[in-house]
Amino acid sequence: MTERSLPDGLHPDTLAVREAVERSQWGEHSEALYLTSSFVQPDAATAARRFANEEPGYTYSRTSNPTVTSFERRLASMEGTESAVATSTGMSAILLLALTMLKAGDHVICSQSMFGSTIKLIGTEMARFGVTTSFVSQTDVAAWQAAIRPETRLLFAETPTNPLGDLCDIAALAEIAHAHGALLAVDNSFASPVLQQPVKFGADLVVHSGTKLLDGQGRVMAGAVCGSKALVEDKMGAFMRGGGLNLAPFNAWVVLKGMETLSLRVKAMSAAALELAQWLRTHPKVARVYYAGLPDHPQYALAMRQQSGMGGGVLAFDVVGSDPEALRANAFHVIDSTRVCSITANLGDVKTTITHPASTSHGRLAEDQRLAAGISQGLIRLSVGLEHIEDIKADLCRGLDTLS
Ligand SMILES: Cc1ncc(COP(=O)(O)O)c(C=O)c1O
Numbered sequence: 001m002t003e004r005s006l007p008d009g010l011h012p013d014t015l016a017v018r019e020a021v022e023r024s025q026w027g028e029h030s031e032a033l034y035l036t037s038s039f040v041q042p043d044a045a046t047a048a049r050r051f052a053n054e055e056p057g058y059t060y061s062r063t064s065n066p067t068v069t070s071f072e073r074r075l076a077s078m079e080g081t082e083s084a085v086a087t088s089t090g091m092s093a094i095l096l097l098a099l100t101m102l103k104a105g106d107h108v109i110c111s112q113s114m115f116g117s118t119i120k121l122i123g124t125e126m127a128r129f130g131v132t133t134s135f136v137s138q139t140d141v142a143a144w145q146a147a148i149r150p151e152t153r154l155l156f157a158e159t160p161t162n163p164l165g166d167l168c169d170i171a172a173l174a175e176i177a178h179a180h181g182a183l184l185a186v187d188n189s190f191a192s193p194v195l196q197q198p199v200k201f202g203a204d205l206v207v208h209s210g211t212k213l214l215d216g217q218g219r220v221m222a223g224a225v226c227g228s229k230a231l232v233e234d235k236m237g238a239f240m241r242g243g244g245l246n247l248a249p250f251n252a253w254v255v256l257k258g259m260e261t262l263s264l265r266v267k268a269m270s271a272a273a274l275e276l277a278q279w280l281r282t283h284p285k286v287a288r289v290y291y292a293g294l295p296d297h298p299q300y301a302l303a304m305r306q307q308s309g310m311g312g313g314v315l316a317f318d319v320v321g322s323d324p325e326a327l328r329a330n331a332f333h334v335i336d337s338t339r340v341c342s343i344t345a346n347l348g349d350v351k352t353t354i355t356h357p358a359s360t361s362h363g364r365l366a367e368d369q370r371l372a373a374g375i376s377q378g379l380i381r382l383s384v385g386l387e388h389i390e391d392i393k394a395d396l397c398r399g400l401d402t403l404s
Contacts, residue, residue: 015078016078016263020074033250033253034067035067037061062246063240063241068246071256071259078194079226080193082227083233084224086247087224087246088247090209091223093225094122094223096239096243097236098122100239102131104131105130106153107149107152108126108133108152108153109134109144110156110157111156112136113373114161116361116362122156141172148182153182154184156187157184158190159190160303160307162361163362163379163381164374165292165312166292167307168186170202171202171306185205189212189213191312195270195308195310196306204227205225205231208225210247214258215258217350219254220250221251222251265386267310269384273311273312273314274310276392283400284320286318287317289315290316291311313347314381314382315384316357317382318379319334319378319400327376328359330378333403335354335399336399337399341353341354347381351385351386352384352392358377361381362375
């Protein structure tokens with residue numbers, strides 16, 4: 001069907017709904033799901049040209065698929081990048097980044113507060129292929145600068161990070177990377193392009209776990225890397241033809257539909273998280289609240305500048321307690337007393353999730369490593385959803401008000 005092309009200069013909220021709707025001859029209004037592994041060719045000569053990449057056209061879904069292409073185009077437009085390549089999970093996006101941007105002898109600088117599986121993949125698995133990694137403080141720009149070596153090829157940051165919501169200064173890291181001929185990649189899973197577009201601050205590559213905010217309803221796994229045509233489409237796209245890390249068309253379709261409401265969800269979750277953070281710090285059984293949207297947070301100015309004036313939907317807090325055992329018991333009591341929040345480690349969902357990082361997401365760290373990362377036994381992380389905020393407050397009060 002002949003489409004009217006979209007005008008230039010549309011806002012991200014509009015792009016999230018309108019970009020890359022590929023209609024079939026039937027003119028369906030909602031995005032079609034092309035649930036097919038291969039594509040029929042009109043004749044052998046056309047097939048030969050398409051397989052040789054001499055003519056555009058779909059051949060096989062490991063190479064490309066229209067529903068996956070729609071997801072890639074929509075995400076790229078929202079991130080403000082030329083290209084995006086979709087992957088089966090967030091971790092396979094990070095694997096794709098590592099396998100296409102790094103080679104034996106290269107050095108990477110990574111935040112020590114990144115997602116645990118990222119630290120293992122980059123720091124341990126890639127070491128077997130001759131890549132070395134330095135892990136540095138999430139917030140200390142001078143530490144990133146000091147870790148630079150002649151063979152540094154990539155700086156990799158995640159901002160804000162899990163569970164304390166600490167930020168990296170993307171513009172400062174981009175400057176350090178580019179002054180030394182390295183690339184900066186930013187994991188944008190927690191912020192989404194609604195809060196921050198890392199390329200606007202100088203990042204070269206943007207990584208996503210689409211499993212989080214992009215889907216937003218906890219249904220499917222997905223991932224993506226966004227960036228320039230040269231890095232993403234040409235280099236990563238070429239790798240994907242044989243690499244097989246592809247996103248399934250069904251999952252791409254689910255995430256595409258999720259992205260239509262991304263902006264509304266992220267703004268509502270962020271507003272609710274701020275209100276909860278302000279309320280929690282007044283509760284006598286809460287020792288400390290971690291949320292960069294609070295004006296007295298040391299990174300408040302950076303958060304407002306980098307994250308479109310919002311703090312995001314994830315916050316953490318310490319319950320009171322005299323020693324690690326009491327802290328853990330108190331945190332477990334608050335978590336187990338909830339009846340609305342879901343006790344699960346996923347985040348970015350319309351359903352509020354509550355978790356105890358010290359025994360789940362960061363459970364494999366030694367106690368001293370955990371404490372160095374600021375994760376005590378009394379820490380609770382909330383990923384705020386779309387329920388009425390008074391119901392979430394009441395849910396937390398069930399445990400907080402009954403702590404001895
Ligand atoms: C910041 C971040 N990046 C990447 C991942 C990995 O994503 P996935 O679970 O989709 O593989 C996660 C998962 O929790 C994450 O929190």
